[in-house]
Amino acid sequence: MTTIVLPYMLDFYPLQDEDNTRVHQFYASLREGKLTTTKCKNCGGLFWPPRVACPGCNSDQFEWVELPDEGELYAFTAMLLGAPLGMEKDVPFVLGMVLLDGTEFKVLSRIGNTKYEDCGIGMRVKLETYELEDGRVWFRFVPVD
Amino acid sequence: MSLKNVAIVACGLAPFGVRKATWRELVQEASKSLFDDVQNLDKKDIDSLFVGAAMPERFAFQSHVAPLVAEQVGIVPHKVVTRTELACSSGQSAVRTAWASIVTGLSDIALCMGVEKMNMPNMLETQTSMACVLEREWDGVQGASAPPFFAMCAQRHMHKYGTTVEQMAMVSEKNHHFSTTNPYAQFQKEIPAEKVLGSPMIAPPLRLFDCSGITDGAAAVILTSEERAKEFTDTPTYIIGSGQCSMASNLANYKSLSTWHPLKIAAKEAYRSAKIGPMDLDFAELHDCFTISEIIEYEDAGFCEKGEGGKFIEEGQSNIGGKMPINTRGGLLGTGHPLGATGIGQIVEVMQQFRSTVPKERLVDGAEMAMTHNLSGAANVHSILVFGRSPT
Numbered sequence: 001m002t003t004i005v006l007p008y009m010l011d012f013y014p015l016q017d018e019d020n021t022r023v024h025q026f027y028a029s030l031r032e033g034k035l036t037t038t039k040c041k042n043c044g045g046l047f048w049p050p051r052v053a054c055p056g057c058n059s060d061q062f063e064w065v066e067l068p069d070e071g072e073l074y075a076f077t078a079m080l081l082g083a084p085l086g087m088e089k090d091v092p093f094v095l096g097m098v099l100l101d102g103t104e105f106k107v108l109s110r111i112g113n114t115k116y117e118d119c120g121i122g123m124r125v126k127l128e129t130y131e132l133e134d135g136r137v138w139f140r141f142v143p144v145d
Numbered sequence: 146m147s148l149k150n151v152a153i154v155a156c157g158l159a160p161f162g163v164r165k166a167t168w169r170e171l172v173q174e175a176s177k178s179l180f181d182d183v184q185n186l187d188k189k190d191i192d193s194l195f196v197g198a199a200m201p202e203r204f205a206f207q208s209h210v211a212p213l214v215a216e217q218v219g220i221v222p223h224k225v226v227t228r229t230e231l232a233c234s235s236g237q238s239a240v241r242t243a244w245a246s247i248v249t250g251l252s253d254i255a256l257c258m259g260v261e262k263m264n265m266p267n268m269l270e271t272q273t274s275m276a277c278v279l280e281r282e283w284d285g286v287q288g289a290s291a292p293p294f295f296a297m298c299a300q301r302h303m304h305k306y307g308t309t310v311e312q313m314a315m316v317s318e319k320n321h322h323f324s325t326t327n328p329y330a331q332f333q334k335e336i337p338a339e340k341v342l343g344s345p346m347i348a349p350p351l352r353l354f355d356c357s358g359i360t361d362g363a364a365a366v367i368l369t370s371e372e373r374a375k376e377f378t379d380t381p382t383y384i385i386g387s388g389q390c391s392m393a394s395n396l397a398n399y400k401s402l403s404t405w406h407p408l409k410i411a412a413k414e415a416y417r418s419a420k421i422g423p424m425d426l427d428f429a430e431l432h433d434c435f436t437i438s439e440i441i442e443y444e445d446a447g448f449c450e451k452g453e454g455g456k457f458i459e460e461g462q463s464n465i466g467g468k469m470p471i472n473t474r475g476g477l478l479g480t481g482h483p484l485g486a487t488g489i490g491q492i493v494e495v496m497q498q499f500r501s502t503v504p505k506e507r508l509v510d511g512a513e514m515a516m517t518h519n520l521s522g523a524a525n526v527h528s529i530l531v532f533g534r535s536p537t
């Protein structure tokens with residue numbers, strides 16, 4: 001029997017290293033606890049998620065900028081039934097759209113350290129990063145104490 | 146170049162449900178039903194084939210599906226042969242593309258087949274595949290899929306406009322009632338609003354009966370020009386308008402969850418091209434993948450004021466006898482939602498309504514104009530076709 005080695009492509013998490021993506025810097029920064037994205041050096045456009053070509057002005061010159069690590073819940077729900085493969089053990093979990101401070105980005109994220117019943121629209125949340133079992137890195141938001 | 150008016154001249158269905166049948170068998174069933182419905186058509190004259198299928202690679206481990214369908218139905222398309230994929234709108238996309246091909250004169254007679262086989266021995270596979278309809282690397286990865294997204298739309302709509310879970314439950318009750326009149330529907334039982342409100346929570350505030358099913362099914366139509374339509378039927382259904390809009394993909398970039406801006410744009414263009422206003426329609430098939438979807442669609446398709454969708458269902462305005470009967474075949478909630486087949490299944494209803502061949506309980510008597518609407522993905526794409534019993 002063949003053993004399937006992670007990461008495989010039915011896996012949800014992005015390939016993060018420089019052999020597989022040109023925005024590997026995003027994941028390197030995430031490992032340091034920072035949520036970043038790309039800003040176009042030509043037109044100043046700020047995009048989420050990170051880009052390698054500007055859809056506004058067609059430039060390919062970007063700089064990495066740090067996004068605010070806090071925001072408020074714009075909307076939220078909980079996954080109670082029907083979670084995808086590999087996430088069944090996490091059920092129930094809270095999902096929310098986090099309006100990052102000073103931006104128009106409503107980043108979809110897991111909301112950790114809380115229950116659905118304890119959340120509300122407008123609740124303050126902050127970034128938390130963590131390592132996956134296979135060494136990749138990811139992020140979620142948790143309530144501000 | 147003179148543009149042609151386009152007519153639908155035949156329609157067919159495979160029963161929707163948890164089917165003990167394969168993907169290709171569903172295609173054959175819809176094909177038989179389709180060719181039973183058409184007179185004087187030599188299969189050799191069908192020059193184009195458009196197959197609406199969302200995820201045969203995931204659900205049936207099959208790619209390159211258009212030639213497979215051509216062989217199953219027994220045609221040799223020699224003008225256009227292709228598959229259209231637009232997730233939940235894949236079926237309507239097949240018809241839109243066939244329409245465009247006939248309008249320009251490239252195709253003469255086109256067959257559209259919409260099909261999806263979603264029930265698998267391990268439902269986890271289906272649920273996992275559905276999560277890649279969202280932007281998988283950034284949104285799907287968080288564990289999101291359709292129910293949590295539409296749950297958040299419901300939350301925002303309730304927050305902003307005071308819409309209630311009771312009003313949402315009424316949508317489910319209405320559509321499940323209509324599906325009891327439809328032997329091709331997945332769900333054949335009445336689901337009173339109280340039962341919706343007592344069903345298991347999936348993603349709050351959405352419960353089981355706020356959600357459409359996981360469904361197998363197929364639906365098919367044949368399109369040709371107005372000039373040729375009368376050769377094949379006495380009762381053609383004409384395509385008289387259309388609109389479509391895609392806005393944002395990553396959820397972070399949405400303007401709003403409670404107002405679906407791409408629907409407003411698609412609807413405006415659909416009505417403009419058909420030279421009508423929304424209330425000129427006699428009925429509509431709206432994409433009720435979730436109860437909240439239908440409520441937001443009443444508003445953004447222009448059937449009621451913004452924020453009054455909840456009141457619209459509560460007052461019975463979307464029932465037969467109301468201002469705009471919606472989803473008379475049972476909608477996605479009652480009929481099921483085999484992604485690629487849904488958009489064509491809705492068109493079958495329009496054609497059968499125009500022909501007055503649907504059961505009397507759901508007949509919109511004397512209907513002259515109707516529209517079908519599909520959303521796809523996380524409601525970021527909206528697609529509309531407008532139909533008339535006469536060509537203009």
Ligand SMILES: [Zn+2]
Pocket residue numbers: 040041042043044045054055056057058059
């Ligand atoms: Zn730029």
